[in-house]
Amino acid sequence: MDLDPFKSGKIWNFDGFKEIVMLEKHILSLVRNYAFNNSEKDDIHGFSHTERVHELSIQIGKSLGANLFILRISALLHDVGRVRERNSSLKENHADLSAKMASQFLNTLNFKISEKDKLNIIHCIRAHSFSNNIVLKTLEAKILSDADKLDALGAIGLYRTIGFTIKKKGGIDQVIEHLENKILKLRDRLHLEKSREIADERKKIIWDFYNEIKHL
Template sequence: MSHGRDHVERVVKLAVYIAKKEGADVEVVKKSAELHDIARDKPNHAIESAKLAREILRREGYDEAFVEKVAHCIEAHSFSSGVEPKTLEAKVLSDADKLDAIGAIGIARAFIFSGENGRSIEETIEHFEEKLLKLKDLLYTKTAKELAKERHEFLVKFYEQIKRELKFYEEI
């Protein structure tokens, strides 16, 4: 699955790594990464995931300040949620999620998502243009920007190659 448990586990690892490097609250970052996609199947999944996370964390006995810090991270993590991250922890989660969408893993996830949703190669390439190729410029932390360099370069090379191959088929 493009947004399954393996994606969440990678985002948790990336987020904790970035949090440690950047001096963010690791506990807030880790918990928000674990819960960031729990309502992935719903429209505006970031807002819905934050609502569910609040319920879960309150049931687990976390204090309200912690709950709200985590909820903000989750609300602000998504490319399309429209919520600007206001804290370092929210920026870290946003960056970790975006990093998992570029590079070789990001390419694999894009095509898995396309298979899950019946999108063609051409429609997937449009997704590259509309979102994936823009992600490196939307990162907040120095650590994520460093990690993104190689991943973005690979994404661009793949994109250019697949565009050349598709063009070939148009010309024959």
């Protein structure tokens, strides 16, 4: 039996071939490079954010028995459409653009991922955006959505909130507004208990900052 997917052209389901570690590493290296080259060049939604979401996804995924291969690809590609969103006049959600770009990219590779796994990856990416209002159908989609929100909490989340506001030429009032309208509500929008545990560890610095700054 020929186990070389590069030669056979066979559709492989990597759930059943996790022993092919080097192949997975090769795929993920290509995905990581593509994500880096198509990321925003800032600390708010740039590649540093992508890497943190990736690590959070794996942390949660390992504890829940999720498909880590699907999670890794989904997390790395979840924001690749942001640059195109910013430069587009069509007002298409970045998650939809990211899903389209991910699908096109995966189709260009010299090997095939099973259709089931690919559909899960695309679903994870499209559904991670809260504003898209898509029902999360898989464990991996719930994990990615939660991991993306968790990166908006804690010290790094506070840094991103302030950076985002400054980028939009806002001030203290806009920081408070962003905290009240979005950040302070994120914990209740998480899908998994494991994610809520992480949020509880991160929320104190956000609340302490908010309670102090709103009285200035």
